[in-house]
Amino acid sequence: MTINDVFRQYGPAYLKTYGARMLPSHKKLIHDLAQCRTPAMGTIHWHCEHCKKDHFSYAPCKNRSCPSCQSDNSVKWLIKQFDLKLPVEYFMATFTLPDALRKIARSQQKLFYNLLFRSAALAILKLAEDEKYMGGQIGIIGILHTWARNLTFHPHVHFLIPGLAVSDDQKKIIFSKQHFLVYAPNLSKIFRAIFVKGLCQSGITGIDYDRLFSTDWVVDVRSVGSGQKAIEYTAKYVFKTAISNQNMLSCKNGMVTFRYQYYHSKKMKIIRLPVFEFMRRFLQHVLPKGFQKIRYYGILHPKRRLLFNIIRLLLRAKFNPPEKYLHYESGCRCPVCGNKMIFIERLRAPPMKVYWS
Known part of the structure; x- marks a missing residue:
């Protein structure tokens, strides 16, 4: 269960109920979350020079509020800050x-x-x-x-x-x-x-x-x-x-369940919200x-x-970043051998039915 799944399933109903009063940026996010890494976003063609294989993945939406699209950015920023330390x-x-x-x-x-x-x-x-x-x-x-x-x-x-x-x-x-x-x-x-x-x-x-x-x-x-x-x-x-996808637990019968760390005790707490309330809190x-x-x-x-x-x-x-960041490289890695792949092109229509993402 991911945040994208919640908006994919309930986004149309939320827009129908509240769309007239919503900001354009909120409407765009609902659209992006629903389509992120799906055929609607197109397909990216990758090539691995190590194992000489081609791979295809659904394209990300790259919305800065999408939890599935921000993994590389924080490490890039972190390395830059170590340069300023x-x-x-x-x-x-x-x-x-x-x-x-x-x-x-x-x-x-x-x-x-x-x-x-x-x-x-x-x-x-x-x-x-x-x-x-x-x-x-x-x-x-x-x-x-x-x-x-x-x-x-x-x-x-x-x-x-x-x-x-x-x-x-x-x-x-x-x-x-x-x-x-x-x-x-x-x-x-x-x-x-x-x-x-x-x-x-x-x-x-x-x-x-x-x-x-x-x-x-x-x-x-x-x-x-x-x-x-x-x-x-x-x-x-x-x-x-x-909220990150790792803290999402379930979305059943119109209720979203997620966990968070309580500030004072540092213990994990579980909270259940009606799906529209969860979406409202996320969008704000x-x-x-x-x-x-x-x-x-x-x-x-x-x-x-x-x-x-x-x-x-x-x-x-x-400039002396910690050892664990010294060999960091952004970009997609081959699902077969784990080496960094080369971007070839972005396709509107998929060339085959087998995908990796």
Whole structure:
């Protein structure tokens, strides 16, 4: 049982019931999930030079919200991040949108997600410049998540931060204190102030601003050691969808059963939902078209690459990914001998009736 199977079976009925109120991106995803790796997507012709055999597989939909099409992307991104890794202590900062704003954020996702990114990034960059903390310009990588593990709507941004700053005159490298970057309660207040100011400027009505200022906004900052584990942890979720096929258990009699790891106890829990509710929860995590869920700020921004490379040279940083990633190669492998195959062409009509996927 896969998520694609659920949408393949119940997608038409869901569209018939809710299609008039659905976003185009949600309709497209239902279409893509239903047709992914089926004859409707066409056929890919592969050739294995090792065993001299030809193979044919149904083409993937390549929708970024399809759980069957993202396996290679996370490893590619992970290797790229190891190339950016510095020999310093790393920190993870997490900024969570308060519950009072989640309902309206769900209906205006692009505005709220952009504001969440911008406010959180400005808050941490600003506080880090304070002489009490780093006293310079830091670099951060932000990744947006919109779900809790039970598929409920829970927008938050993770920032991966090397414990290093560059002075304003770019003549001095400053290192963080051991296991400490900034004070989270102060960061929370700055984040809240910047976000609420942006919300006021957006012109959105019906928001209780007094309640927002009387609520503590959840911000967590913690040391994650050398950064390798944090980079690997982050990579798992960069291209992950709200739920993976591995956690799907069954879809019977209009009910979907899946498992998830409970955050506090780390134990697996099983949840059963009506199929339309499961589909609704899954679709609410589809990002707006063209939305960039990974963003770089400060000295890690692509436009600051010259400065970053100078820092790498001064610190004698080396590109040294873990052994298990050294020989990674993307692409399809031969189902007979396991060697990497060569792409030949994409066909509209299948040349034979035997397929591998």
